[in-house]
Amino acid sequence: MEKIDIKSLSRQELERALEARGAETYRLAQIWRWLYKDGGAKSFDVMTDLPESLRRKLKEGFHITYPVMLDAKRSTIDGTTKYLLKLEDASTIETVFLPEANRNTVCLSTQVGCKFACSFCASAPFGFVRHLKTSEIVDEVLFVKGHNPSASITNIVFMGIGEPFDNYDNVIKSIRVLNDPDAFNIGARKITVSTCGLIPGIRRFAEEGLQVELSVSLHSADDKVRSHLVPINKRYPLRQLIAACREYTDRTNRVITFEYVLIKGANCSREDALKLARLLKGLKCKVNTIIYNKIRAKGFAEPSKEDVKVFLATLKESGVHVTNRKSRGEDIDAGCGQLRISRL
Numbered sequence: 001m002e003k004i005d006i007k008s009l010s011r012q013e014l015e016r017a018l019e020a021r022g023a024e025t026y027r028l029a030q031i032w033r034w035l036y037k038d039g040g041a042k043s044f045d046v047m048t049d050l051p052e053s054l055r056r057k058l059k060e061g062f063h064i065t066y067p068v069m070l071d072a073k074r075s076t077i078d079g080t081t082k083y084l085l086k087l088e089d090a091s092t093i094e095t096v097f098l099p100e101a102n103r104n105t106v107c108l109s110t111q112v113g114c115k116f117a118c119s120f121c122a123s124a125p126f127g128f129v130r131h132l133k134t135s136e137i138v139d140e141v142l143f144v145k146g147h148n149p150s151a152s153i154t155n156i157v158f159m160g161i162g163e164p165f166d167n168y169d170n171v172i173k174s175i176r177v178l179n180d181p182d183a184f185n186i187g188a189r190k191i192t193v194s195t196c197g198l199i200p201g202i203r204r205f206a207e208e209g210l211q212v213e214l215s216v217s218l219h220s221a222d223d224k225v226r227s228h229l230v231p232i233n234k235r236y237p238l239r240q241l242i243a244a245c246r247e248y249t250d251r252t253n254r255v256i257t258f259e260y261v262l263i264k265g266a267n268c269s270r271e272d273a274l275k276l277a278r279l280l281k282g283l284k285c286k287v288n289t290i291i292y293n294k295i296r297a298k299g300f301a302e303p304s305k306e307d308v309k310v311f312l313a314t315l316k317e318s319g320v321h322v323t324n325r326k327s328r329g330e331d332i333d334a335g336c337g338q339l340r341i342s343r344l
């Protein structure tokens with residue numbers, strides 16, 4: 001019989017599975033702690049406070065996943081580290097650790113490859129392979145924690161390879177484990193899910209009752225330009241997307257962040273800023289811009305400092321709350337998918 005992937009179970013599911021094997025109720029807390037504290041147990045043998053007979057039963061019925069590191073690149077500028085991880089079926093994913101003075105963030109992948117083919121994304125040429133399991137998502141955090149034992153992980157962003165809302169159930173399950181005080185204990189408001197604009201996902205997410213941050217990759221207020229940059233816009237065009245975002249903020253009373261990559265000649269003129277301000281008028285939101293991080297093969301380029309200044313100033317004058325995010329790990333090909341590409 002196939003063994004159960006123990007870290008893909010919710011706490012309640014694990015409780016039921018242990019009960020079915022005759023384990024005392026209090027064993028759940030012990031096993032849960034072993035799985036998620038301090039880099040996580042990689043085998044049942046290390047769970048030395050469990051009786052030998054229970055460890056044997058666990059070994060017979062369950063399986064503990066853990067990725068293997070194939071490569072790592074650390075930025076000498078800011079310490080950002082990108083890990084290339086191999087999963088049990090030999091698929092590879094990237095996970096990024098972003099240490100800062102007052103917080104430590106892990107950027108998670110949610111799929112092997114991605115279907116959405118955003119034209120500026122280094123992951124797009126791979127196409128889609130499969131969804132990550134819940135265990136594989138939380139393993140990314142365990143792995144980073146294991147490799148950086150002195151750093152406490154304070155923030156999570158679902159901004160790596162893959163579209164989180166395309167792997168909705170596993171992503172939500174992983175959020176609940178990350179947020180669990182007896183597992184990772186990462187505050188819901190310190191977790192951000194980023195979508196390229198899957199409207200059904202935004203609607204479902206609004207009903208979850210989670211205090212998690214939502215960010216939407218916008219990149220243009222013009223349907224033609226956005227359809228080129230983010231092709232899912234052809235299916236969920238701006239008017240419908242913004243309407244779904246309004247429903248989300250009304251339902252949750254939470255602010256949405258719109259991610260906006262500034263690309264030379266594509267989306268960051270003064271007119272683009274005015275159009276964006278009109279599109280977002282009255283919406284409870286902020287705009288997070290980031291200057292395009294070069295991927296040589298793509299033919300996109302970084303805008304001039306003057307273009308960026310005018311774009312940001314125009315948004316501010318129009319009453320849009322905007323921040324310009326600093327690009328991290330520039331010396332290590334920090335765009336998602338670039339470590340995988342560099343090994344091809």
Ligand code: SF4
Nearest residue numbers: 114116117118121162
């Ligand atoms: S930007 Fe995100 S959604 Fe778009 S192709 Fe890349 S990984 Fe997929």
